[in-house]
Amino acid sequence: MLESIKTFASHFFVTGDPMIYGADASIVLVTVAILFVLTYFKKWRWLWDEWLTTVDHKKIGIMYALAAILMLFRGGVDALLMRTQLAFPNMHFLQAEHYNQIFTTHGTIMILFMAMPLMFAFFNIVVPLQIGARDVAYPYLNAVSFWLFFFGAMLLNLSFVIGGSPDAGWVSYPPLSELAFDKGPGENFYLLSISISGIGSLATGINFMVTILKMRAPGMKLMDMPLFTWSILATCIIIIFAFPVLTIALALLFIDRLAGAHFFTMLHGGNPMMFINLFWMWGHPEVYIVVLPAFGIYSEVVSTFAKKRIFGYKSMVASMMLISIISYFTWTHHFFTMGSGADVNTFFAISTMAIGVPTGVKVFNWLFTMYRGRIRLTLPMLWTIAFVPCFAIGGATGVMLAVAPADYQYHNSYFLIAHFHQVLIGGVVFGYFAGLYYWWPKMFGHVLNEKLGRWSFWFWNIGFYVCFMPQYALGFMGMTRRLYTYPHGLGWSSLNLVSTIGAFMMGIGFLFQGAQILHGIKFGKRDTTGDPWDGRTLEWSLPSPAPHYNFATIPQIKGRDAWWTMKEEMKQPGYKKEPVHIEPIHMPKSSGRPFIMSVFFFIAGFGLTFDWIWMGVIGAIGVGITLLARSFEYDTDYYVPVDEIERTEAALGRL
Amino acid sequence: MAGGQQHTANSDHENHGDHGSPKLYIIGYILSIVLTIIPLVLVLNHVMSGVPLVATITIMAILQFLIQLFFFMHITEGEKPAYHVMTLALGVIMVFTIVAGSAWIMTFNASVS
Numbered sequence: 001m002l003e004s005i006k007t008f009a010s011h012f013f014v015t016g017d018p019m020i021y022g023a024d025a026s027i028v029l030v031t032v033a034i035l036f037v038l039t040y041f042k043k044w045r046w047l048w049d050e051w052l053t054t055v056d057h058k059k060i061g062i063m064y065a066l067a068a069i070l071m072l073f074r075g076g077v078d079a080l081l082m083r084t085q086l087a088f089p090n091m092h093f094l095q096a097e098h099y100n101q102i103f104t105t106h107g108t109i110m111i112l113f114m115a116m117p118l119m120f121a122f123f124n125i126v127v128p129l130q131i132g133a134r135d136v137a138y139p140y141l142n143a144v145s146f147w148l149f150f151f152g153a154m155l156l157n158l159s160f161v162i163g164g165s166p167d168a169g170w171v172s173y174p175p176l177s178e179l180a181f182d183k184g185p186g187e188n189f190y191l192l193s194i195s196i197s198g199i200g201s202l203a204t205g206i207n208f209m210v211t212i213l214k215m216r217a218p219g220m221k222l223m224d225m226p227l228f229t230w231s232i233l234a235t236c237i238i239i240i241f242a243f244p245v246l247t248i249a250l251a252l253l254f255i256d257r258l259a260g261a262h263f264f265t266m267l268h269g270g271n272p273m274m275f276i277n278l279f280w281m282w283g284h285p286e287v288y289i290v291v292l293p294a295f296g297i298y299s300e301v302v303s304t305f306a307k308k309r310i311f312g313y314k315s316m317v318a319s320m321m322l323i324s325i326i327s328y329f330t331w332t333h334h335f336f337t338m339g340s341g342a343d344v345n346t347f348f349a350i351s352t353m354a355i356g357v358p359t360g361v362k363v364f365n366w367l368f369t370m371y372r373g374r375i376r377l378t379l380p381m382l383w384t385i386a387f388v389p390c391f392a393i394g395g396a397t398g399v400m401l402a403v404a405p406a407d408y409q410y411h412n413s414y415f416l417i418a419h420f421h422q423v424l425i426g427g428v429v430f431g432y433f434a435g436l437y438y439w440w441p442k443m444f445g446h447v448l449n450e451k452l453g454r455w456s457f458w459f460w461n462i463g464f465y466v467c468f469m470p471q472y473a474l475g476f477m478g479m480t481r482r483l484y485t486y487p488h489g490l491g492w493s494s495l496n497l498v499s500t501i502g503a504f505m506m507g508i509g510f511l512f513q514g515a516q517i518l519h520g521i522k523f524g525k526r527d528t529t530g531d532p533w534d535g536r537t538l539e540w541s542l543p544s545p546a547p548h549y550n551f552a553t554i555p556q557i558k559g560r561d562a563w564w565t566m567k568e569e570m571k572q573p574g575y576k577k578e579p580v581h582i583e584p585i586h587m588p589k590s591s592g593r594p595f596i597m598s599v600f601f602f603i604a605g606f607g608l609t610f611d612w613i614w615m616g617v618i619g620a621i622g623v624g625i626t627l628l629a630r631s632f633e634y635d636t637d638y639y640v641p642v643d644e645i646e647r648t649e650a651a652l653g654r655l
Numbered sequence: 656m657a658g659g660q661q662h663t664a665n666s667d668h669e670n671h672g673d674h675g676s677p678k679l680y681i682i683g684y685i686l687s688i689v690l691t692i693i694p695l696v697l698v699l700n701h702v703m704s705g706v707p708l709v710a711t712i713t714i715m716a717i718l719q720f721l722i723q724l725f726f727f728m729h730i731t732e733g734e735k736p737a738y739h740v741m742t743l744a745l746g747v748i749m750v751f752t753i754v755a756g757s758a759w760i761m762t763f764n765a766s767v768s
C-alpha cells in the first residue's frame with residue numbers, strides 16, 4: 001500500500017531537481033502567506049464581494065493586468081534560466097529535458113498568458129470609457145472570460161511541480177507531441193490549459209466587437225472613434241476568425257492522444273503537416289492580435305504627448321483594417337522549408353511582404369504626428385519613441401525571412417529568435433508598457449514615479465539590444481534554436497555571453513518596474529483631476545479611478561478627440577455648464593458563477609490531463625450545472641438610485 | 656444587458672417579439688437532424704464512394720448551414736447597419752481561404768508520394 005502511494009507520488013509530483021523543490025517550497029510559502037494575510041485582516045469577504053464576483057469591466061481589467069505581470073515574471077525567469085544555460089559552452093546548469101520544458105513554457109506563457117491577458121486588460125480598462133459606454137455588451141460573459149483565462153493559466157503553471165511541464169515547444173508539432181513520443185501529462189496540460197483559456201479569448205473577442213459596434217455614446221460615428229478603439233475592433237475581427245481554428249487543431253490533437261485517433265499520425269491516413277497548417281492559421285494572425293492594440297496605444301500616446309491630432313487618421317484606420325484581413329493570408333511562411341511547392345511559397349512570400357506596407361504607413365503617420373509637435377518626454381512617450389527604431393529593424397528582418405528561398409538559410413536559426421523577439425518585445429511589450437504607464441492613473445488613481453521608470457526604461461532598452469543583436473550574428477554562424485548546449489571552439493561563446501548579460505539587464509529593468517509599482521502604492525501622487533496628461537479622449541473626462549457606473553450622464557459626442565473638443569468649448573468665453581440631469585443607472589449584478597464555473601473547468605482539465613475520466617466527468621457536470629443555473633436566473637440587474645449617484649459624484653467633486 | 660437602457664443597444668430589447676415562432680424552431684431542428692443522418696447512413700452503409708459521396712455530403716452541409724442561418728440565426732431580421740451580414744460575408748471568405756488554402760498546400764503530398 002505504502003509502496004504504491006510512493007510510486008504514485010513520485011510520478012505525480014515532479015522530483016529530482018533542486019530548482020523544482022525550490023519552486024515547491026515557494027509555492028507553499030506564498031500560498032500560506034496569502035491565506036494568512038487574508039484571514040488575519042479579515043479580507044475574505046472583501047475579496048469575494050469586490051473582486052472574485054465582480055462584473056465591473058474596470059476591475060476585471062485590473063485583475064487581467066496583475067495576472068499578466070505575474071506571468072511576465074514567470075516567463076522572464078524561464079528566459080533567464082535558458083540564457084544562463086547558454087552563457088558558456090558545455091554548461092551543466094540545466095538538463096536537456098528541463099531545457100525543453102522551459103522553452104516550451106516560456107513561449108506558451110509569454111504569448112498566451114502574458115501578452116493576451118495584458119491586451120485584454122486594456123480592452124477592459126479603456127474601451128468602454130473611450131466610447132462613452134457604461135459597460136461592455138455582456139458583462140457576465142466578460143467575467144467568465146477572465147476566470148477561464150485565469151484557471152487555464154494556473155493549470156499550465158501547475159505542470160511545473162505536478163506531473164511535469166510540456167516539452168514539445170510552444171507550437172507543439174506532431175509527431176513529437178503525439179502519445180507515441182510524449183507519454184507524460186505535460187502535453188495534456190498544454191492542450192487543456194490553452195483550450196480552456198481559449199474559450200475565454202474567443203468570448204472576449206465577440207464581447208468587445210459588439211460593445212464597440214453597439215454601445216458607443218450618441219453622436220460617436222465609427223469615424224469618430226479613437227484609434228485605440230479602432231485597433232481593438234480590428235483585433236476582435238482577427239480573434240473571432242482565428243481562435244476557432246486553434247481550438248479545432250488542439251482538440252484534434254487531444255483526441256489523437258486521449259482516444260487514439262490518427263488525425264496527425266501517419267498511420268491510417270493522418271498527416272502531421274495538417275496540424276502545422278492549422279496551427280499557423282491561428283498563429284500568424286495571433287501576432288497581429290497582440291500587436292494591433294499596441295499600435296492603438298502608440299497612436300493615443302503620440303497624439304496626447306505631441307499635443308496634436310493624429311496625422312492621417314483615415315489611413316491609420318484603413319491600414320489596421322487591411323492588416324486584420326491580410327494577416328490571414330500569410331500563414332504558410334512558417335513552413336516554407338517543408339516543401340509545399342514553389343507556387344505556394346511564392347504566393348505566401350508576396351502576401352507576407354504586402355503586410356509590411358500598411359505597417360509602414362502607420363510608422364510614418366506616428367512620425368509625422370510627432371513632427372513639429374510640442375513633445376513631452378513622459379514614460380509612455382519614451383517607450384513609444386524607443387519602439388520606432390526597434391520595430392523598424394524587426395520589420396526589416398521580417399521581410400528578410402519572408403523571402404522564401406532565403407528562409408532556407410534563416411529557418412530555425414537564432415536569426416529567427418532574434419527577429420521575433422524584436423517584434424514581440426519591441427512592438428508588443430514596449431507598447432503595453434507605454435499603455436500601462438499611460439492608463440495607470442486611470443486604473444489606480446495615482447501617478448507612478450518617473451525616476452524609477454526611467455531607470456527601468458534604460459535597462460530594458462539597452463539590455464534588449466545587448467541581448468538580441470548578437471543573436472542575429474549567431475544565427476548566421478549556424479546556431480540553431482532550441483539548442484541546449486554547444487561545444488567550445490565554434491566561435492559562439494563570446495556572443496552568447498554578451499546576449500545573456502543583456503537578458504539580465506532586462507531582468508533588472510523589470511525589477512525597477514516592480515519597485516516603481518510598490519513605490520506608487522505607498523507614495524504615488526494622487527490624480528485628482530482625472531486628466532493628468534491633458535488627454536484627448538473620453539476616458540480622461542472621468543475621475544480616476546472612474547466610478548463603477550463610469551458616466552453619470554452619457555456624453556453627447558460632436559466629433560473626433562471628444563474630450564479635447566469639450567475642453568476647447570469650456571474655454572470659450574461665455575461657456576455655461578449645462579445643468580446635470582441624473583437618472584437612475586441600469587447595472588448588472590455581481591455573480592459568483594463565472595468563478596465557480598471556471599473552477600469546474602479547471603477540475604475537468606486537471607482530470608483529463610491525468611486521464612482520470614471520472615474527474616473530467618465531475619468537472620464537466622459542474623460546468624453543465626452552472627450553465628443551466630444561469631439560464632434560470634432572471635434577476636441579474638438593478639438600478640443605481642439617483643441619490644447614490646449624486647452622493648458619489650459630489651464626493652468626487654463633479655457636481 | 657447592462658447597456659440595455661442606453662441608446663443603440665436597446666433596440667435588441669424592443670424586437671424581442673419576432674424571434675421566430677416555436678414552430679419554425681422545430682421545423683429547423685428536424686431538418687437539421689435529417690440532413691445529419693443522411694450522410695451518416697451513406698457512409699456507414701457504403702452506399703456511395705469517391706466523388707459522388709463527397710459531393711453529396713458537401714451539399715448536405717451547405718443546406719444545413721442555410722437552415723441554421725434562416726431558422727435559428729434570423730439572418731433576414733435586424734436593423735441597419737447590417738453588421739451580421741458583413742461578418743457573415745467575411746466568415747465565408749475566411750472559410751474559403753482555410754479550406755482551399757489547406758487543400759492547395761497539402762497537394763504537395765500527392766506530388767511527393
Ligand code: HEM
Pocket residue numbers: 076079080082083103104106107108110111115168169170171417421424425428429467480481482483503506
Ligand atoms: C524578456 C526577455 C526575453 C528573453 C531574454 C527571452 C529569451 C528566450 C530564449 C533564450 C528562448 C529560447 C530560444 C531557443 O533556444 O530556441 C526564447 C524562446 C521564445 N520566446 Fe522569449 N525571451 C524574452 C521575452 C519573450 C517575450 C516577451 C515573448 C512573447 C511575447 C517571448 C516569446 C518566445 C517564444 C514564442 C519562444 C519560442 C519557444 C519555442 O521555441 O517553443 N519571449 N526566448
Ligand SMILES: [Cu+2]
Pocket residue numbers: 283284330331333334
Ligand atoms: Cu507569421
